[in-house]
Amino acid sequence: MNTKPELHVVWLKRDLRLQDNEAIYNALATGKQVLILYSFEPLLLNDPHYSERHWNFIKESLVDINHNLKPYNSKVFIAQSNIIAVFNQLLSKYRITKVFSHQETGILVTYERDKNFERFCKNNLITWVENINNGVQRGLKNRDNWMALCNSYFEITPLNFAPNTNQLLSIPEIEAIEAHFKIPDLTTPSNAIFQKGGRTMGLKYLNSFFKERYPNYMQHISKPELSRSSCSRISPYIAWGNLSIREVYAQAFHLKKTSKHKKALEAFMSRLRWQSHFIQKFEMEHTMEEASINKGFHKLKKSISKDYLKAWKTGTTGYPIIDACMRCLNETGYLNFRMRALVVSFLTHNLWQPWQEATTHLSQMFLDFEPGIHFPQLQMQAGETGINMLRIYNPIKNSLEHDPDARFIKKWLPELKNIETPFAHQPYLMTPLEEQFLNFKLGVDYPYPIVELDSTRKKASDVLWNLRKNKKVLNESERILKKHTLKKSK
Template structure:
């Protein structure tokens, strides 16, 4: 055990609930002074509409697992209900000398402003705050000319082992002094069978089983609402909340690719690892995407708020079975696959022609894997507000026929349609009078009429979106966005050598 000079190293956990490949913890552990891991449940943050019990339970489960691992070292994560600055004030008064360590966070404006205030507090109080790069996101970039190469270097860099045995952690007894001055953040949760559980052990389980065999159906099932639940990696919540790093996943996947003959599924998976960082990098460089159109030429596109549409969409009562099944599944489990996410977003923004900001927070609190840096750039893209991406208006009926032809997913989450044959469960508005009598099903009584005429709504949306693309400002913004965010072609330096 190192001898302490009675100062304190505070490792502030935000979205990095792990004890491996954690640069802030590694650097703090190398210091001879005491080390304290802390999570602050900040009411000002977690009461925001973007967060829900899905997220808090996942955090709690992650903390429980971390504390189980830390028992060997007679320490734990201090988990309290407190705003960060009052907590730091108390630590400074208690210890005199403190140092703050954390991972960089590409978050909402809410957390960004919080971090600015923390930075100002540190500067005013002469406190050193060290932040470290998180996954493949790089702060301060002006364009993407070197991003792919930098991303690849970061992913291939050797992971530094953290010597927890030799870290000068505060003891459980010492941590009790903190707990008497702050309200504890309870970590008990009620298990939910359909919702993934947080923690590094769970992350490793999903990664190991995916690389062992589940990846074999990755490309075939990635768009299927049922098959994707097994054959996609399902690592997204563990990445979003930092139970495992992208680098850990990348390096283990590279090793597994060397061991198998058919590398196509894992190659596809690895490309999506990079795209994960790519979207967060976009948000890091232009965080205003949380609130308004990425392409400023679309700021006045003319959305008309329709409360009836919004409520029906949020309840899964649009009259389009695959849309409703996806919404209800999301509310129940915190997960739907990427294809269903893009479809329900496109349906809202295009066919209902509503502004993405109306559902941004709602979707966030229902996505267990809510990651601000992916969430808002994706909503922008699926809404057609970039001015350069192809406008994709997903047809929910075609998608149901292509990806849920037996209506297994639809019937699971829209039980009103359970007694209909697959073709009618997908298109219940096509029932004839005879079929309605045969199946004892009335569309208006037992389900919902389609909320819009899909063909007409699609025509209107395309006219408005492509019409705006011709505007001078939209064209100018398109060039600005492409110059700033486009990754150079033929840049394969991110890939494994």
């Protein structure tokens, strides 16, 4: 007879919150003693899609959770180990009968890890209870009923965190467990300019957005500088689960009833739904991580240029709006949607590089890296879905339209700070005499453009439009539409 104390475990992944966390709610509903666990897994620590900024955000999120668990005399058990090794050690002391977590729509390594963990649970007579995450459903063959399922998720009242007295494993009990593990240091740089992780900080962004910033949401959404304050800026808090989409949607829905800016809120709410839609697409087409969803585009071959890639990554392409975007992203972890589309379009169309060459650099830089958004968007902006409008963004047009006074450009390209605004957009138009007047030397103070826009745009357009006529591309486009076209719920 097994005399070890029974324990239910909540395995946190990308749901780093206590409130409206279905895994925690379900575990507490059993009435059994519960341990909340997070593990920094080597398979992810070493994965090229992630970087230190992500791990620091997660650490800050865990510190925030632990602060909120203090009144319950508990904390998250945080280890640095393979997840199966963690559970093997826990099983030496506890009789674990159930594990609760959300279904993670992640990269291939997390999918394989979860399959291994499922086998581990079966072998150890553990019931693994997985809940859907942000309305994304597993196992769908098409979208015929997805809208209704998604609506039902959004309509559920956000779940409260309300453990019974002494239901959570106590701090001394968790410290006894920690003695058998490598425990990561949760200290993070205090001077970093990235958004800080944690629900407390996420709520500050959300509350300030709904209180004063959202009225300009639509007017500034495409502006590289103004969007930094007029957009919600909650994307990393949703990506890492400090906030749930459902609770954000519920607050927006409630505010809309009395707001004078209903259209701004409707646009914001539609993008919350849009997020679930794209993650659902990735859930149903996991091969998108490495290859285009439309198999007809697999025949498209592009030569990789290390020089082009280096210039793009470091913001030295000779096109100020592109370079400002990349330097801003590298330093802060954030770009608005339009500028993200612009830099990917420039890489895949004007520089004619494979979208796969952008995946790891951008995922490392985006603080809000979300696999289900990342890979579908890269392919859509590269024009390799066969179903979306081919958009080849013009950097100069976007620069003049969305940063007319070059405020964003001059902020991130200090070498252009004293250049007259028209030349800040297109420094290569300066004559030698104007360079002399401005004490500026093109090719020395700022690089020449590495490609010519019109000819590279035409090449990309011709190749991609011709490829869209290919029989396999057309057949694949039909398959994709049939599988992913949304059906309105009745």
